[in-house]
Amino acid sequence: MAKxxxxxxRRTAMTELDKLKKELASVTDQLCEANHRLQQSSSNLSLLQSKADLNGKSTSAEVQALQSVIQAMTSHLExxxxxxxxxxxxxxSAQSSLANIRGSLRGLLERHRMFSELDYTSEAVGGVDSRELEKLLADRTEESLMHSK
Known part of the structure; x- marks a missing residue:
């Protein structure tokens, strides 16, 4: 039952972790896109200001409009x-919960091995192949978020 x-x-935690990874990727993409827009707006503002300086025809309303766009983009990026x-x-947090679940499952498996009176000549424990269960419990570095950028 505990297993x-x-x-x-574990499955619930993995599903939640996958969902959060997808959400993180989406937010990262949005952030990159917003950064690109901000850079374009800044370069457009610089270009307009340089043209205004050369021609003397630029209005302060155009400059203020561009500055408000940059301010809006900056707040959006924040x-x-x-x-x-x-x-x-x-x-x-989800990864931490998953690690806790893995540790609990390892403990249950070890406790079952130590205190059960069953003969362990085979690798099956209560209908569960212990090698397969231990493979599930193996810490997989490709799932680690601690080393991601």
Missing amino acids: EEALSS SLKRELADAKNEAW
């Missing part, structure tokens, strides 16, 4: 940055 609950919890940080924190 089933642990496996179910909100995306906060969302990205929140998504990373949630992903790390």
Whole structure:
């Protein structure tokens, strides 16, 4: 029963982790796109200001409009940055929960091996192949978020 609950919890945690990874990728893409827009707006503003200096025909309304666009883009980028940080924190939390579940499952397996009166000549424990179960419990570095950028 405990093994089933642990496996179910692990699957739930993995699903949540995958969902958070997708959300993190989406927010990262949005942040990159917003950064690109900000750079374009800044270069457009610089170009317009240089033309205004040369021609003397630029109005302050155009400059103010471009500055307000840059300000709006900056605030949007800041909100995306906060969302990205929140998504990373949630992903790390899910990864921590998954590690706790794996540890609990390892403990249950070891306790079952130590205190069960069953003959362990085979590798099967209560209908579960212990090697396969241990493969599930192996820490996989490709799932680690701690080393991601």
